[in-house]
Amino acid sequence: MLTRRDTMALGLGVAAVAMVPGVASASAVDDAISAFTGGAAVADGGVTINAPEIAENGNTVPIEVEAAGAVSILMLAAGNPTPGVATFNFGEGAGTSRAATRIRLGGTQDVIAIAKLADGSYARGAVEVKVTIGGCGG
């Protein structure tokens, strides 16, 4: 049974959650990674992310990912309302395992890349991008 104090605490909790809308929870990032890897171990390193250290406009932030020998690369933005950004699957016509695009970042956050290598193992890279004006405003 809920006491008055419990109700207050519950209300505070809801308020705290409501105050940070538009930020993916850590579990959403973990879920996206395990959906990609099938729960396999992910080694640190071996994935290069080129991004500006400071992005003035979060609406269009240039990002380049490269992982030698990767067959696909998952790109996530850990601080966006939903973490998914893109997945690059490289086919037999690809010259390298490199791709560049432009992405939206809602604020300063980590951009994470997970590469699936040809031998079936996974590698991870991450870089923090400071954003002056967020790219998720309405």
Place this chain on the structure above:
Amino acid sequence: MSDVRPRIRLPRSAKAGDVVEVKTLISHNMETGTRRDGSGNTIPRQIINRFTCEYGGKMVVDMEMHPAISANPYVEFDVKVEESADFVFTWYDDDGSVYSETQAFEVG
């Protein structure tokens, strides 16, 4: 969307076995589905959710896109060219539209 226009940049020439850089851009709002209009109603999501490039019938890159891809999505990647063939670029819209662009490429 009626104003969707693909643009492709390829190198002028290449030799057999070269790795060439391809740059693509398509004009598209990439509406995220989280924005609201002036009266507070959510604007429905409409993005390009997939982009593919094939060269000579071989898949080069098959990209899945989410709303975090900027408006007018730009994609750059590398292709190994062994012989002259066609590039086929395809973009898939949430509304079911498919935009396609074919460009012949000479390998000399």
